[in-house]
Amino acid sequence: MSVASLKSGIDSLDIGAVSGTMGRDSSPPSAATPNLPQFSFDFDRLRRDMDAFQAKFDAFIADGRKRILEDRNAFEKEITDAQEQEQQMSNQIEYYKEKEAELAQESAREQQELQETESSIAEFTRKKQDLIVLRDAVVAQIRETQSVVDKKLAERGQDRAKFLAQSSLNAPELAFWEKNLGLRIEGFDDDQLKIVFTLISESTWSREYYVVMDLSDPDYEIIRCDPQLHKDVVDGIVTRLNESRDFGKFLKDIRSAFKASGL
Known part of the structure; x- marks a missing residue:
C-alpha cells in the first residue's frame, strides 16, 4: 500500500469518526447499546507526522533519483570517454x-x-x-x-x-775517296746518313747518286736510293754489311752497284 493510499484512508477514517460522534451526541443512546470505551486519538499529529514522513520520503526519492541520474550521467560519460579512448x-x-x-x-x-x-x-x-x-x-x-x-x-x-x-x-781512305772518287757523307736526319757518289756517269761526272741509311737499329738499313737499284742487289749489299760490319767494303759495293746499273 502506497503512502498516498494510506493518507487517503486516514482522512476517510477521520471524517467518519467525526460524523459518528456527532450522531451519538444528537440522539439519546439506546438502552440496548452497550457502553464502549472512549479513545482519544490525535489525528492532526498523525497527519503532521505523515506529511513530514511524506516530505522526507519524497526528498529521499528525489535524492535517489538525482543520484541515479548523476550516476547514469557519470556512467554515460565514462562510456563516452571509454569509447573515445577506444x-x-x-x-x-x-x-x-x-x-x-x-x-x-x-x-x-x-x-x-x-x-x-x-x-x-x-x-x-x-x-x-x-x-x-x-x-x-x-x-x-x-x-x-x-x-x-x-x-x-x-x-x-x-x-x-x-x-x-x-x-x-777509314778516315784517310775516305778522304781519298772524297777527293778522287767523288764520295760525300752527310747527316740526313736523326740516326740517318746520306752517302752521295759522283764521278760515276761518264756522260755527266757531276751527277749525284746517293743512298740514305738508317742507323737507329743495330742492323743497318737503306731507306732511300736514288737512282733506284734493284731490291735484291740492295738487300744483298746490306746483308753483307750487317754480317761483316765492314763499312769500307759497303761503300765499294754500293758504288759498283750504281755504276753497273747503267742509270
Whole structure:
C-alpha cells in the first residue's frame, strides 16, 4: 500500500469518526447499546507526522533519483570517454600498423639496396683483381720490353763505338775517296746518313747518286736510293754489311752497284 493510499484512508477514517460522534451526541443512546470505551486519538499529529514522513520520503526519492541520474550521467560519460579512448587507441593501432608497413617496406628497400651494394662491391672487387692481374702482366711486359730495349741500346752503343773506330781507321781512305772518287757523307736526319757518289756517269761526272741509311737499329738499313737499284742487289749489299760490319767494303759495293746499273 502506497503512502498516498494510506493518507487517503486516514482522512476517510477521520471524517467518519467525526460524523459518528456527532450522531451519538444528537440522539439519546439506546438502552440496548452497550457502553464502549472512549479513545482519544490525535489525528492532526498523525497527519503532521505523515506529511513530514511524506516530505522526507519524497526528498529521499528525489535524492535517489538525482543520484541515479548523476550516476547514469557519470556512467554515460565514462562510456563516452571509454569509447573515445577506444577510438583513439584504434586510430593509434591503425597508425602504428601503417608505420609498421612503411618500416617493413623501408627495411625491404634497404635490404635490396644493401644486396645491390654488396653485389656492386663484389663486382668492383672482381674488376680490381682483374686489373691487378692485367697490371702485373703489363708491368712484366714493360720490364721485358725495357730489357730488350736496354740490350738493343747496348748493342747500338757498341756498334756506334765500332763504327766510330772504323771511321777513324777509314778516315784517310775516305778522304781519298772524297777527293778522287767523288764520295760525300752527310747527316740526313736523326740516326740517318746520306752517302752521295759522283764521278760515276761518264756522260755527266757531276751527277749525284746517293743512298740514305738508317742507323737507329743495330742492323743497318737503306731507306732511300736514288737512282733506284734493284731490291735484291740492295738487300744483298746490306746483308753483307750487317754480317761483316765492314763499312769500307759497303761503300765499294754500293758504288759498283750504281755504276753497273747503267742509270
